């Protein structure tokens with residue numbers, strides 16, 4: 162006997178099932194009911210036709226009724242709504258909206274793929290005709306006609322998930338001013354907070370106003386506008402409102418038929434999509450499936466699963482021995498210039514499940530940096546103690562889709578992070594690097610598991626105790642101009658081995674660089690040199706900065722924002738007067754990733770004359786905000802910053818800090834401190850360094866000027882070969898060599914006094930003089946050795962410890978001029 166199969170719903174799940182059923186069985190009677198006007202349309206493409214990125218409406222109709230009928234010999238009944246299922250009689254009641262007639266149709270097998278419907282909250286004013294949801298072609302047509310009546314108007318999008326953000330982007334493209342409201346403290350809940358921060362920064366950069374942790378309480382008609390009233394009392398006017406706060410599974414029919422329901426009102430099915438009635442199957446947005454990783458119930462209303470389920474259920478209906486293994490939540494979206502993807506678990510879901518996990522961040526290039534068009538790519542991996550991949554999130558401009566697909570496949574096949582390191586992935590410069598970003602993510606995660614690398618995450622920095630930890634920035638000096646973590650001290654990686662003695666071994670050392678790689682190398686150096694408490698900031702400054710920017714942290718100095726805008730406007734006016742006569746220079750830093758471009762800019766600017774203009778071309782998208790911070794701190798003027806495709810172009814005019822300061826009307830009171838260290842006594846040396854370190858911890862700049870006997874504090878303890886006269890040699894022998902040999906000013910007692918004082922200081926947990934010197938250097942205190950005293954006492958530069966500046970009285974006086982405290986010890 163031929164089977165009679167009825168299908169409810171003619172889009173993703175329903176249409177896929179219908180086509181596959183026919184391919185498997187030429188004789189079955191297949192009737193497909195669709196209450197709407199169209200079948201098999203591309204709902205995922207709807208937002209893109211609003212902006213005409215998909216130019217033809219026709220392109221969205223993947224299959225028409227005619228073409229599907231002809232190709233598959235299926236009885237397709239659009240505008241026919243199934244109203245009721247009579248399970249006893251195995252028949253459905255259908256309303257034909259075209260004729261108004263109601264009829265029944267019996268079945269051997271019934272397949273439900275009714276999808277979901279947008280949530281429509283019961284808020285005052287919600288019935289306004291310009292408040293829309295987007296689910297089907299008709300919704301899209303209605304939005305388009307409203308858009309055409311209010312071109313370049315204002316739109317409020319409620320809900321920051323996929324559909325909300327896609328609508329924001331497409332309306333923005335049409336010139337609409339966009340406000341995006343979401344109840345959560347972040348957009349895209351599939352992402353973790355710091356990854357969502359990248360999206361927040363991106364959408365804000367595009368001029369979209371974000372209203373997070375906020376909800377709508379009311380809509381009011383105000384002339385041609387709708388006033389959207391938010392929970393916090395704010396009001397936003399809009400020509401159009403898009404409601405995208407989520408969907409509910411369309412399961413009224415199933416519920417009324419008495420089928421068993423699952424989470425959130427979905428239809429419960431087994432691994433063969435069979436409902437509680439063995440003759441009724443269900444697929445798509447309407448069903449509860451299982452989480453592939455945990456085996457627990459899950460609901461994943463996405464097109465990929467719906468389409469695959471539609472195909473699979475047809476196989477099962479016609480006797481194939483196969484089952485559905487569940488969903489893992491792989492998704493991707495385009496958000497302006499970024500592509501954002503995730504698979505598997507995020508931190509929130511792992512915490513809710515009580516699963517122990519580790520996380521790693523890597524920032525790499527999408528392909529070889531030297532080949533044009535490479536852009537940064539951020540990968541976050543979540544993995545278990547045994548290395549098993551639990552989840553991944555990827556954000557970037559290029560190459561996001563292939564990386565998430567590799568990671569999603571690896572997760573599905575039960576791979577570990579170690580497996581990622583050994584994946585042999587396709588490589589040539591236009592496509593990847595010899596070590597693909599996925600390999601690198603695997604290396605970093607593997608290092609964490611092996612204990613080669615201890616990491617700390619951005620959200621753990623706030624709980625650090627400054628008394629027992631040091632934050633060490635191992636980036637180059639020029640990079641600091643783009644911002645740094647408050648309280649951090651700087652020793653560039655290249656100097657770390659030489660200056661290792663400056664770091665206290667008894668404290669926890671938190672290292673960071675721009676993206677984590679140099680931090681890892683620095684960690685390895687310190688760990689092998691006996692530092693037991695070393696941690697590398699995962700994702701480096703880049704990850705920290707994006708979340709800090711998002712959370713509006715003050716990165717470089719207080720009142721950062723206000724200062725930035727005021728100064729920029731003033732500087733630009735001043736600079737514009739000289740623009741015409743300025744010499745122009747070009748710098749192509751495309752393909753370089755941070756800090757490459759900023760270091761190149763810094764070097765190039767050194768050789769330019771006052772007023773010259775440097776035009777820089779880069780592909781690193783972070784550069785536009787980096788260069789702003791760099792100009793703010795160096796005094797140069799950022800004249801313009803533009804983007805064309807994947808390239809960014811900025812123009813900077815050289816302006817020395819003094820000119821920049823004189824252009825700034827604000828009078829800055831001196832706040833620095835200078836200390837002349839004249840004495841070579843241990844107690845006085847300790848006192849001067851304690852004062853200096855105290856002042857610097859209060860945010861003041863400190864210069865210590867060492868002269869005559871004070872120079873002995875700065876001498877190296879070991880003998881250094883130096884070409885000296887006899888008199889100079891004698892002087893050198895008579896004076897103490899370095900901090901450890903200094904005597905006390907009183908009660909020296911042939912060297913017993915200094916030993917006693919060091920013993921007491923140690924017992925009372927007071928830092929030693931050597932450690933105070935190290936801390937001073939780390940904190941950026943200028944230690945200046947008096948050139949004249951060195952000449953007099955026959956001390957050469959080689960005899961002084963690392964990190965000492967040699968200067969004359971002018972150096973000291975210049976520092977004293979900007980100081981309000983000047984001590985002579």
Ligand code: FAD
Pocket residue numbers: 169170171172173174175194195196197204205206207208241242243244274275276277295296297323324411414444445446447462463464465467468
């Ligand atoms: P649907 O495709 O919604 O089809 C259900 C159909 O059943 C509907 O046409 C409905 O009219 C019909 N129906 C319901 N009840 C009855 C009844 N009683 N009688 C007759 N007919 C009935 N997913 C992604 O993975 N990626 C994306 O980029 C993406 N973008 C999207 C963008 C938009 C704007 C929308 C709306 C969705 C998007 N989705 C995306 C989600 C994806 O479209 C859905 O997950 C998928 O279509 C679900 O398939 P389905 O068959 O379960 O339901």
